[in-house]
Amino acid sequence: MWFSHHFKIMMPRLFNILAHSLCVCVILTAAEESNNPGPIGLVRDVAIIGGGASGTYAAVRLREDLNTSMVLIEPRPNLGGHTSTYHIPKTNISINFGVQSYLPYGPAKDFFARFGIPTAIPTNQRLTALNVDVETGKILEDYSAPSANATNEAFQRWLSITTKYREILEPGYWDFPSPVDIPADLLTPFGDFAKLNKLEAAVPRIVTISGVGYGGVRDLLTFNVLQAFGASLTNGQSSLQARLR
Secondary structure: OOHHHHHHOOOHHHHHHHHOOOOOOOOHHHHHHHHHHOOOOOOOEEEEEEHHHHHHHHHHHHHHOOOOOEEEEEOOOOOOEEEEEEEEOOOOOOOEOOOOOOOOOOOOOHHHHHHOOOOOOOOOOOOOOOOEEEOOOOOOOOOOOHHHHHHHHHHHHHHHHHHHHHHHOOOOOOOOOOHHHHHHHHHEEEEHHHHHOOOOOHHHHHHHHOOOOOOOOOOEHHHHHHOOOHHOOOHHHHHHHHHOO
């Protein structure tokens, strides 16, 4: 099962809960820095950089479950990372953007259950596609998207590649090789890698779902794309597409 934007609407609630739960953490914001121009001295067991999903999960686990002191460092005035809400000025309308779904990977389901956040299986929404050049932001008037069959076939090739490197990339980098032993594939520009492995038809789906490559995906290292769209996400997306077909 995938977690979809059905529960993303509830995400502000989650991060309000987390903010209260972590109220003793120090969140370093620009405003605080202006009020405290000097250095801040803290002694903690663990320093967590970033208050996104991973950072907040780590903070809650360390403090609440493992009785470990920590400091959470987040440059923005709120927790949530890539899960955000935009409030349209002078209206009561809010738009949730950023993270659209979570995979049932590792402790994800238990984490949301811990804070009473409801989840739901996504539905197959029929949307009108707007094709945009990710390098320039210009609308592509004469662009023809790859067929569903071509996309699915390329996506299966991508799944095989992500599975090959899964052990060194997920769930962390403790088994990542030393610089001299990094596989050449990971250091290849993704444009060249996609062409060599016949992945071009899968690239629009990878970019759309993960958000990787806005501003240009061709010159990114394949490693960066695997970071954003690795084996777990690819596997979950393949299962979802099979269910919705």
